[in-house]
Amino acid sequence: MTDRTLRGKVAIVGIGETTYYKHGQSPDSEFKLALQAVVKACEDAGISPHDVDGFASYGNDRSDAPRLASALGTKDFRFSNMFWGGGGGGVCGAVGNAAAAVATGMADCVVAFRSLAQGQYARYGRSQAASAVMGDDAFLAPYGLMSPAQRFAMKVTRFMHDHGIRQEALRAISLACYHHAQNNPNAVMKGRPLDAAKYDASRWIIEPFFHLYDCCQENDGAAAVIVVPAERAKDFKGKPVYLLACGQGSDHRSAAPVHNMPNYPSSHFNQLAPRMYEMAKLGPSDMGIVQCYENFTGGVLMSLVEHGLVKPEQANEVLVPENLYVESGKMPLNTSGGNLAECYMHGLELVIEAVRQIRGSAINQVKRSDAAIVIGGPMVTPVSSLILGSEATL
């Protein structure tokens, strides 16, 4: 049997991001933002947008692949794919699906993208629920449980309770994101630093663990990466970054109705993470770069634990700001500011930051930059993660 793997089969050779805007501030429509991100990623790779032959996205992106292909003048539209599930659970999976298409010869040049002008659509923190609700919502919404934060809060409460983890560990995650954003000109929160006192004084979204600064922003923007076969990776402009592994899926019955998933206090990576490391032939200690999706800081905590990056019994000691800052940290986290402080680009900004770090062109450049782990939107289902590496890791 052949070795069925994505390891080293494809490379990311182009990255593109629009200006990132505060919620509702984009002068451009969501679809135009998507086009801008794809064109920028093509410019970065040194190719014509005509040569993109596939599109992969997630989170029910509204920028339809066939419309994109037509607007961009795609010569040969060979692949389109949507990763199931909401939010950013599919961010790494979309890159993985693009990689799978390229590795198997279904397409040659696939863009994985996300476009999101949240100001032009509904608020996450405000329920859009109808006056009568069915299915799972019938057992939740009448009790005032409607928003994403509320769907996940009780997972975090229980995890913190089980392991005796304090609020300060979550605060450190938030502080690290805001700290790194202060150097990043494209970060929405640049110039709006956060300190422990401001975090502590911020209003409760949900007690006992969701302060305002534990919750992601809502933003407008778009981002894209270009995936090509590894054997062609050096034909493009910049330093290629290789995909070493992608894991996607979820834990056993993680979508069981009315909060009945067997492993409740979880970000849903317990089964995924080991098989991803196995594909990458690397382990948690090899990851010099850690980009971990923050919808809520409690999800980051559980994701780090489930990927073997932090032991739960050490979380209070390890998750302190100094350990997470690029200047001093053993585990620099979300080095461009992440969803909390760069832009809530549903995590694609984290993939792009991992690419910049491996290229050596990041604003907050880490020292150990050979291998990066990117972890997609925790606590939703399905979820996904990615390991990227330099040529030296192949």
Add this chain to the structure above:
Amino acid sequence: MSETYLPHGLPTPSTAPDGLAEPYWQGTREGKLRIQKCKGCGAWQWGPEWICHRCHSFDLGWEEIRGRGRIYSYQKPHHPVHTALSDRGPYVIVLVELPEYGNVRMVGNLLGDARQAVPIGAPVEAVFEPHDGYTLVQWRLVST
């Protein structure tokens, strides 16, 4: 209509056209708490589903259960996620597990003052809260 824990105006539960959850809602209107029990393997299951995930029997019955459980987790929302909740926060949502019934979990509100401590593991009992056309199941702390 008697007093309710949360204000009126929140989304109301509706039986889907498929009728899957109807025995539950019919039960609560009668003051009975019912969940699914597989006639194939005898396992308890919640929330409602068409198939038993253990033995794949489609023959899922509904059985009345005792409304006793313990708090598995909780949250106290402050941010109003719905116009009906604008002046209501904080309030308490609990996730209750039912050890007598395969540790299935149910979501409800914990009755009483929202400022009260919510001890994980504490025993609770179900309280039926009638609304116009449907009845919710709420929970209150009990002494052991």
